[in-house]
Amino acid sequence: MMKRVALHTLGCKLNYAETSAIGERFKANGFDLIDFGEDSDVVLINSCTVTENANKECRQLVRRALRKNPSACVIVTGCYAQLKPEEIASIEGVDYVLGSAEKFRLFDLVDQFAKREVPRVSVGEIAHETGFGPAYSSEADARTRAFLKVQDGCDYNCSFCTIPLARGSSRSQPLDDVVAQAKELVGRGYLEIVLTGVNTGDYGKKDGTDLYELLCRLHEVEGLRRLRISSIEPNLLTDQIIELAASSDRMMPHFHVPLQSGSDKILGKMRRRYRSSDYRDRVEKILHEMPDAGIGVDVIVGFPGEGEDEFQQTYQFLHALPVSYFHVFTYSERENTPANEFEGSVPVAERRERTRMLRTLSEKKRGSFARKFEGSIRPVLFEAERGDGTVQGYSDNYVRVALTPEQRVAEQIVEVQIGEWSGDFAEGEVVEATQLTDVSE
Ligand code: SF4
Known part of the structure; x- marks a missing residue:
């Protein structure tokens, strides 16, 4: 009988794309992919470090999986496994812990897919990792939008972020390989490709190319109807890219651009590489070239030192900015990040209240943006x-x-x-x- 494997992903689109790629390898090795929670021989959890209570969540998932089938081999990988391998290994029922790079060498590192007396931990130094694990995923098995991983890791050092620790330094999929993958996806019927990475705008910088060149090359892929960038840092969103989108028959008039704070003081403490006026300038440029463009914003509230004044600056900045929606993240302390040592911690109740306020503002923006197009x-x-x-x-x-x-x-x-x-x-x-x-x- 065919062995069955159940996969579960926590976190971002990149993690989902990578779980899909791991699923393909299981299939190629004769496994049947089944839903998580069903009776399976192998369970794999692709963890995330951004998730609050990642440990608790992993523990609950392992327990849930083993309740159904106590003899299932349990593998935990992903960012949290990379950062806290021992913590993961101490969860009862875990058999293998694989780091961020090791997840792509799973079939070399896990031999029997059987339960172990003592968990095996395979987590290497990620800081110098140069390997790239290609991946893409789609939504709900529909062949409509594919999230194609083109870049991994990050060389920035934002003071709140653990991603560079978990995923290593910036590296990219070679241009020709991305184009070949895009052709394959179009051949399978996908209509839209969303370019995904940790810092997608940093694409190709170490290989003498860049995101603009990749976007141009993707215009050669016949049959590709739609192209988007999942998210791009404002300092990497060049005029060239915006102008290309404006003149393109396939780049969509939509950008998602992290802001994180509207206060320059907080942006400095976050070690972001732009200030609020640069951000405003990017929004104006997009709308000058594409007046109907949708613009999404990431924002963090409750960062250490964000007093009422700084929060109000963010609120007013976003209120006045002609953007269409936000993703609001509530700041939470992360071990091994500089921000964890900063003074001026914001009370948790205040963080929640600010999150609520910005989410309400976002809903208003989303609604008024959509209403602008009513009848068109x-x-x-x-x-x-x-x-x-x-x-x-x-x-x-x-x-x-x-x-x-x-x-x-x-x-x-x-x-x-x-x-x-x-x-x-x-x-x-x-x-x-x-x-x-x-x-x-
Ligand atoms: S740009 Fe900053 S927030 Fe984004 S992954 Fe890199 S370090 Fe983290």
Whole structure:
């Protein structure tokens, strides 16, 4: 009988992409992929260091997996395993702990896929790692959007971040390999590729190339309909990239750009490589070139030293900025980061309140952005049909759009008249005559 493996991912799109790649290797080695929580022979957890209570979460997941099948071989890998291998190894029932680089050598390091008396820990020095584990993932098995990993690690040293410790220094997938992978994905029917990395804007810097060149090369991939960058640091979002997006037939008018704080004092303490005026300048440039562009923002609240004044600066800065939504992160202390030693810790209740305020502002922005397009026609890439027969997708400029069950256009790019904003999505009406593509063609 075929062995069964269940995979579980915590954290970011990059981790999801890597779990997918690991899943492919299991399949190539004769395993059946099954849902996590089902009866399986092997369980793999790809952990995250950004998750709060990562240890507790891992412990609960291991317990949940073993409840179903006590003899399953349990492997924990990912960023948290890289940072705290001994902590992970001490969780009862864990058999193998693999670091960030070792996860791509799993089949060399785990021989029997059987339970062990004593866990085996294979976690190397990540700081000098130069290897690159290629990966991509898609959403809910639909062949619509693929998240393609093009870069890993980071050479920046933001004072709150453990990612460089867990993933090592910046390295990239060679240009030709990315192009070849993109062609393969298009060949399999994917309509959109989202370029993903830890610091995607840093792509290729060590290899004498850059993200702009990669984007240009990806324009040669025939049949690729849509291209986005998952996230790009403001100091790396060049005029050249913005202008390319504006003149491109496939780069979407949408950027996600981390801000983290609207206070220059806090940005300095965070060791970010720009100030609020640089950020504003990037937003203005995007909207000058593409007035309908969607712009997403990452922001951290409750960083040490963020008093009421600094928070208000962030709030007012974002309030005035014509961006379309934010991802708000509540600061939490991380061991081995400089920020952990900073004075001016913000009370947890205050951090929560500031998070709530910014999330409310984000919802307002999201709604007013979507309402701007009410009545207009925009192309939307619809995802797979849901259980209730409804279909959702994103417009070119990242407005979430939903169709009613009678409009069955899943997994296609279709022109849609944008309707009323419901709070979560805009209702859409398919403009029949101008259907753009069908993956089954
Ligand atoms: S740019 Fe800063 S926040 Fe982002 S991964 Fe690098 S160190 Fe972390």
